[in-house]
Amino acid sequence: MEAIFRGENILEFIKAFPDDNKCREVIANEKWKNGYKCKRCLNTKFIQFEKHFTRECTKCRYKESATCGTLFHKVKFGIQKAFCIVFEMSCTTKGLSSTQTAKRYGITQKTSWMFMQKVKLAMKSSENHPMKGNVQVDEFVVGGKETGKQGRSFDSKKSKVACAIELTDDGKIKRGYANVINDFSAKSIKPLFDTHIDREAKIKTDKWTAYKIIAKDYNIVQEKSIPGKNFKEMHVVIQQIKSALRTIQTHVRKEHLQKYLDEYFYRLNRSIYKETIFDNLFKRLVSHKHYGWNQIVVIK
Numbered sequence: 001m002e003a004i005f006r007g008e009n010i011l012e013f014i015k016a017f018p019d020d021n022k023c024r025e026v027i028a029n030e031k032w033k034n035g036y037k038c039k040r041c042l043n044t045k046f047i048q049f050e051k052h053f054t055r056e057c058t059k060c061r062y063k064e065s066a067t068c069g070t071l072f073h074k075v076k077f078g079i080q081k082a083f084c085i086v087f088e089m090s091c092t093t094k095g096l097s098s099t100q101t102a103k104r105y106g107i108t109q110k111t112s113w114m115f116m117q118k119v120k121l122a123m124k125s126s127e128n129h130p131m132k133g134n135v136q137v138d139e140f141v142v143g144g145k146e147t148g149k150q151g152r153s154f155d156s157k158k159s160k161v162a163c164a165i166e167l168t169d170d171g172k173i174k175r176g177y178a179n180v181i182n183d184f185s186a187k188s189i190k191p192l193f194d195t196h197i198d199r200e201a202k203i204k205t206d207k208w209t210a211y212k213i214i215a216k217d218y219n220i221v222q223e224k225s226i227p228g229k230n231f232k233e234m235h236v237v238i239q240q241i242k243s244a245l246r247t248i249q250t251h252v253r254k255e256h257l258q259k260y261l262d263e264y265f266y267r268l269n270r271s272i273y274k275e276t277i278f279d280n281l282f283k284r285l286v287s288h289k290h291y292g293w294n295q296i297v298v299i300k
Ligand SMILES: [Zn+2]
Pocket: 038, 039, 040, 041, 042, 043, 057, 058, 059, 060, 061, 062
């Protein structure tokens, strides 16, 4: 399938999607690209209405709008504005705050926050591409006063994160993933390995004891961490994440932190595919099932 848009030029973007109707049309094309099937009776014949690109089943008369069942469902502030927010979120390098977005599009902060949370949901890793090459793993804390790892104390109230990055052959940051974890135990850190790191990867960690346990299943070399000497790329990523979180808001609630991490790595992992990043994100929003307010607020 052709990309619905390429590049990062906002003027060309507005030309490509000049109004809500055009946006609904591309959603309908994407949603039914493999053919239409009535949700109620599975009939494949339909009548298409001009309004909202709604399709009506010729048999049972069930009507379905283009946005129904996608993350664009129930967007009441205008589908074109929603497209623009998705575009900006896909192009930004530092992350957008919901307050800033609300001002730019003349919507309330609550509305922009809600929609942006949905976009972040669509940025979650597919978990289909485990990292294979040179990988580094480390953990860090977010929120409150930063005073190092505090001996990785288990009673800290701060949010804890385990982070893995893959480096290119010449040592540059290639991609990465991170998980919010309950504590710094092997049990809490290991799911990051199992989901995102190949068993064959060459992994480097510091001397933390949890990695000794995980090393039974993975190819891990443990090296004493010396500030400014090693794990430099990892520290760059950690600093960027912390700085992005500071730009967005002073405090990200723990249950939403995973989505912010997913957003950071979604963009980092696609930094060499900037041309089609909007297209990729748009398709994810269309294929992702609809989430309402309650689901967004309670999901982890
Ligand atoms: Zn039907």
